[in-house]
Amino acid sequence: DTAVSQTPKYLVTQMGNDKSIKCEQNLGHDTMYWYKQDSKKFLKIMFSYNNKELIINETVPNRFSPKSPDKAHLNLHINSLELGDSAVYFCASSQAGGAGELFFGEGSRLTVL
Amino acid sequence: DAKTTQPPSMDCAEGRAANLPCNHSTISGNEYVYWYRQIHSQGPQYIIHGLKNNETNEMASLIITEDRKSSTLILPHATLRDTAVYYCIVRPPRGGADGLTFGKGTHLIIQP
Numbered sequence: 001d002t003a004v005s006q007t008p009k010y011l012v013t014q015m016g017n018d019k020s021i022k023c024e025q026n027l028g029h030d031t032m033y034w035y036k037q038d039s040k041k042f043l044k045i046m047f048s049y050n051n052k053e054l055i056i057n058e059t060v061p062n063r064f065s066p067k068s069p070d071k072a073h074l075n076l077h078i079n080s081l082e083l084g085d086s087a088v089y090f091c092a093s094s095q096a097g098g099a100g101e102l103f104f105g106e107g108s109r110l111t112v113l
Numbered sequence: 114d115a116k117t118t119q120p121p122s123m124d125c126a127e128g129r130a131a132n133l134p135c136n137h138s139t140i141s142g143n144e145y146v147y148w149y150r151q152i153h154s155q156g157p158q159y160i161i162h163g164l165k166n167n168e169t170n171e172m173a174s175l176i177i178t179e180d181r182k183s184s185t186l187i188l189p190h191a192t193l194r195d196t197a198v199y200y201c202i203v204r205p206p207r208g209g210a211d212g213l214t215f216g217k218g219t220h221l222i223i224q225p
Contacts, residue, residue: 004156033212035212035215041198042215042217043151043157043200043215044215045212045213045214048212090156090157092156092157092212094212101147101159101162102149102157102159102212102213103159104156104157104158105156106155106156107154107155107156
């Protein structure tokens with residue numbers, strides 16, 4: 001069983017569209033994250049979320065919003081997609097308290113045309 | 114989180130030990146050193162972490178200097194599958210929900 005799974009793995013869409021990437025973890029973790037890896041390969045945290053707290057990286061546009069139906073899922077919604085949103089998005093999870101060992105999904109490559 | 118400095122790239126021959134250095138001269142007393150790697154087109158993978166003492170697991174060994182200002186990740190018998198970007202990260206043990214801050218890492222290339 002995959003510990004952290006993301007869907008879709010690839011997503012190609014037009015500018016201005018709204019899209020979602022889903023993430024599920026079966027590790028029983030309380031904290032989940034979204035990271036963005038751009039074309040220069042820099043990994044930047046976008047959000048972290050547990051059942052009590054959402055921490056948003058202030059550089060993330062408000063077109064991006066995480067939604068968590070339960071603690072095993074953290075979906076990423078993106079409105080009004082722009083060319084610069086093209087990147088690989090990684091979901092991750094960890095035990096509550098952030099002990100540092102994060103488990104990452106395989107990534108979702110988003111291409112905005 | 115304290116900053117880390119790593120060489121941008123390194124080569125190592127297959128079967129030899131790969132030694133990846135990391136400088137973290139501003140590390141605080143309660144901050145751990147973590148190592149992750151990212152194989153091409155995959156998500157980052159946890160390798161090892163430590164505070165003061167040297168650590169070893171099935172993947173690697175971590176050597177932390179006595180003053181804790183630098184560390185070395187050792188892959189004892191590198192294989193081609195160890196080609197990846199290796200990230201050295203320092204952070205408090207219970208940093209809350211703020212995840213990890215990744216730098217540029219070291220691109221390790223294992224040569225056949």
